[in-house]
Amino acid sequence: MYPEEIMDHYKNPRNQGNIQYPDYEGEHGNPVCGDLIKMSVKTRNGVIEEIKFDGEGCAISMASASILTEMVKGKTTRQVLEMDEKEFIDKIGNIQTRTQCVLVSLNALKKALGDDINC
Amino acid sequence: MDVETIRKDFPILNKKINGYPLIYFDNTATTQKPRQVIQAISDFYEKYNANIHRGVHRLSQEASEIYEQAHEKTAKFINSDWREVIFTKNTTESINLVAHSLDFNKGDEIVISIMEHHSNMVPWQELVKEKGIVLKIVDVKEDGSLDMEDLKSKIGKKTKLVSITHVSNVLGAVNPVKEICKLAHENQAYCLIDGAQSAPHIKVDMKRIGCDFFAFSAHKMLGPTGMGVLYGTKQALSEMGPFLTGGDMIKKVTSKEASWNDLPWKFEAGTPNIAGAAGFSAALDYLTSIGMEKIDKYERDLAKYAIERIKDAHIYGPDDRAGIISFNLKKIHAHDVAYFLDKKGIAVRSGNHCAQPLMTKMGILGTVRASFYVYNTKKEIDFMIENLDEIRRNL
Structure with missing residues (x-):
């Protein structure tokens, strides 16, 4: 099946749910299948303190979202906005034909933090 | 088999x-x-390639014959007349042709169903914006079959067109198209059947179904991509203006205006997919032989x-x-x-x-x-x- 790390995050997602009073909130859909992921974020002095994802999707998009929430805790919002798509794809492991599924969560998070993503 | x-x-x-x-x-x-279709396409380019209809030379006549034969074979395959067979690039274009060329007016009602492919939904949604038509959408029942009672309640005196798929591309449901066409005609409405998922798989007979329009694609039935069909009755097609204009669809052109060619050419502007037609002929032969x-x-x-x-x-x-x-x-x-x-x-x-x-x-x-x-x-x-x-x- 999928690589071990993905299976682990798919079966036991971290930081799933919603933050009740978030500082930032945003969602993004996968243009290929319509799956939707929502990200909510709490920050202190520009640093991400708490983050949760919510939504429905395939194993890759769910696991990627879970992995992303762990990656960005402690980073500044600016660092997240500057995160490179390719780096994130490499981190998840380049899964052929599924890059759209990997990127839903990152796009949702960037949208939440105020990036104007045109799609 | x-x-x-x-x-x-x-x-x-x-x-x-x-x-x-x-x-x-x-x-x-x-x-x-199948290789028969692939061969027919390469044969066309190796032996018969020329533009059709305007050439006096031998090659052009041969190409024209191949292209016209494809119309005749298609007509035979769906039990109709070759003048009622218009080649398009796919089912989507066939449906868009009707949406563009049939005379819709403000307040006209079009009845479709919730199980339609986007290609039999979006063109009508556009007519709501462009011409003020009213779009009515028939529901499906719990088991995924078309709700005929709902259909009956939505067809009425204002209905101009009923446009329903023959076979659902998601559910596999086979709709009672003969009955649907009858209901449309009882209300003086036209009936379009989206045959993209039926023509490749079941025997479709235009006389039996009794539809005014029937749209399908060659590539879903062993044929090449870029080849589609719109069947329309002579009566319906004669009442319609052209879709695209330009070469081949005209009879006479002056510097000021033009008159339209006979059916089906009136609806086939510009150089068509001649090699595609050759391939489609081979596909129809293949299906017929099985x-x-x-x-x-x-x-x-x-x-x-x-x-x-x-x-x-x-x-x-x-x-x-x-x-x-x-x-x-x-x-x-x-x-x-x-x-x-x-x-x-x-x-x-x-x-x-x-x-x-x-x-x-x-x-x-x-x-x-x-x-x-x-x-x-x-x-x-x-x-x-x-x-x-x-x-x-x-x-």
């Missing part, structure tokens, strides 16, 4: 995907091509065989269905299923199948869809079932 002999005609079936023999179950999207009744029965048997064996899944659509199965393994996303089947060489489609409103109605994001054709076998289905079990165990 000798499937092993048929399979030998399809070169692509020798291909390996991820080390496994290709099992192609995405026939609703497009079908594979026999549409046999193809229909064979595919229904395959679907029945698969449904009986897929365990622990939600299968969408009515029991009486064409060779299309849409399903979800409980809790496992359709993309994950399709991805792992592909690892074993099995091509299925996952997603909303260009029918987002239907998915919304069913309350799901998408489905896995396996759709069959003449070259598929029960052995291939067994291998898919085996792998579905494995996916279910491991994911």
Whole structure:
């Protein structure tokens, strides 16, 4: 099946749910299948303190979202906005034909933090 | 029907995907091509290539004959007259032609259903904006079949067109098109049947169905891409203005105006897909030589065989269905299923199948869809079932 790390995050997602009073909130859909992921974020002095994802999707998009929430805790919002798509794809492991599924969560998070993503 | 002999005609079936023999179950999207069709296209370019209709020279006449013969073969295949057969680039264009050229006015009502492919929905939505027509959408019943009572209640005196799919590309439901056309005509409305998923698989007879328009695509029935058909009755087509204008669709042109050519050429502007027509002729010959009744029965048997064996899944659509199965393994996303089947060489489609409103109605994001054709076998289905079990165990 999928690589071990993905299976682990798919079966036991971290930081799933919603933050009740978030500082930032945003969602993004996968243009290929319509799956939707929502990200909510709490920050202190520009640093991400708490983050949760919510939504429905395939194993890759769910696991990627879970992995992303762990990656960005402690980073500044600016660092997240500057995160490179390719780096994130490499981190998840380049899964052929599924890059759209990997990127839903990152796009949702960037949208939440105020990036104007045109799609 | 000798499937092993048929399979030998399809070169692509020798291909390996991820080390496994290709099992192609995405026939609703497009079908594979037999070497007879591939040969007809290359023959055209090697021996007959010229532009049609305006040439006095021999080659142009030969090309014109090939192109016109394709109209005649198509007409015979659907039991109509060749002047009622317009070549387009696909079903979508065929439907857009009607949306553009039929005379719609503010307040006219168009009746479609929730199970339509986007191609039989979006053109009408545009007419709501452009011309102020009213779009009425017929529901499906719990089992995924068309709600005929709802249809009856939505057709009325203001109905100008009823446009319904013959076979649902998601549910496999086969709609009672003869009855639908009768209902439309009782209310002086036109009836368009989207035959993209029926013409390739079941015998379609324009006289029997009694529709005013019937749209389908060559590439979903062994033919080349870029070739589609719009059938229209002479009466309906004569009342319509042209779709695209320019070359070949005119009779006489002055510097100020033009008059239109006879049917079907009035609706075929510019140099058409001549090689595509040659390939489509070969595809029609191929299907006719097997026999549409046999193809229909064979595919229904395959679907029945698969449904009986897929365990622990939600299968969408009515029991009486064409060779299309849409399903979800409980809790496992359709993309994950399709991805792992592909690892074993099995091509299925996952997603909303260009029918987002239907998915919304069913309350799901998408489905896995396996759709069959003449070259598929029960052995291939067994291998898919085996792998579905494995996916279910491991994911």
